[in-house]
Amino acid sequence: MTHPILYSFRRCPYAMRARLALLASKTPVTLREVVLRDKPPEMLEASPKGTVPVLILSDGKILEESLDIMKWAIQKFDEEGWKSFSEAELAQMDALIVESDGPFKAALDAYKYASRDETIEPSAERETGAAFMRKLNSMLKGNAYLFGDRFSFADAALLPFVRQFAHVDREWFWSQDWPETIRWLEAFLESARFKAIMSKYPQWKTGDEGIAFGE
Ligand SMILES: N[C@@H](CCC(=O)N[C@@H](CS)C(=O)NCC(=O)O)C(=O)O
Structure with a gap:
């Protein structure tokens, strides 16, 4: 086959x-x-x-x-069991992915490529991304992953973009007050699935x- x-x-x-x-x-x-x-x-x-x-x-x-x-x-x-969640949780996952692929990704691109375009204000774009990192941080409090103790569809959908956001300025990202987001990203970067x-x-x-x- x-x-x-x-x-x-x-x-x-x-x-x-x-x-x-x-x-x-x-x-x-x-x-x-x-x-x-x-x-x-x-x-x-x-x-x-x-x-x-x-x-x-x-x-x-x-x-x-x-x-x-x-x-x-x-x-x-x-x-x-990436999708083994309640209907309500699956709907929340979809909404989170829409937010990530929409406004967060737009801010990420603008922040990442600001040096190529003088009309972009990188700190404003970075702040939009930071607000999303803080939201993820609160979701991750007490949870290994976004929707509990299991890696889900949403974790897989978002983590590659969070990694990109973190890598624009690693020193800045790792010094921010979002320890849960950092712990979640680091666990992913060290995982067998990432390798x-x-x-x-x-x-x-x-x-x-x-x-x-x-x-
Ligand atoms: N909505 C598409 C977006 C895919 C996308 O934009 N991929 C980028 C690379 S990360 C690409 O292929 N860009 C075309 C190019 O750079 O020529 C998806 O979810 O698959």
């Missing part, structure tokens, strides 16, 4: 969350590592919008949004076999 093909980029937070879900659901895929300035024509043919991750299923169906890839994988096999999704692969080229991922 041929495995689905995943176009991925190691450091892309959207691709990272997709790889986390594929790994957790024990879904083997053939990974093709993409260089964003040199996207393979095969990927653009399947998904002309040109963003990673893209997952091509064995029946030819194409998933070109990271959350769709996560949902597809976890619906198939949710061994860790497993962050292996380095050479750029995929037409004709290459690709990398077996998620076995």
Whole structure:
């Protein structure tokens, strides 16, 4: 049986969350590592919008949004119970992901790339991100993860972006008053799952076999 093909980029937070879900659901895929300035024509043919991750299923169906890839994988096999929560909690998770992918991600990009655009006020953008970090900090009080003692869909969806926010200015991030957020991020960075999704692969080229991922 041929495995689905995943176009991925190691450091892309959207691709990272997709790889986390594929790994957790024990879904083997053939990974093709993409260089964003040199996207393979095969990927653009399947998904002309040109963003990673893209997952091509064995029946030819194409998933070109990271959350769709996560949902597809976890619906198939949710061994860790990423979605084993009450309806109310699942609704809260969805709302948190919308907030993270929307206003938080916009502030993160503006803060990260402020030096390229004089009209951006980096401290205001950073403060928007900081408010979100404080919100996560209060959710994490007394909890290992965002929704209790189990790693959930929301943890996987958010952590790659929180990592990016932390890495813009590590000294500043690690000196802020959000110890629970720091502890949660550090546990992720030290986890086996993080190491497993962050292996380095050479750029995929037409004709290459690709990398077996998620076995
Ligand atoms: N909404 C998309 C966003 C994916 C996305 O923006 N990925 C970035 C990399 S992190 C990308 O591929 N950008 C295209 C480019 O830089 O050319 C998703 O959730 O999958």
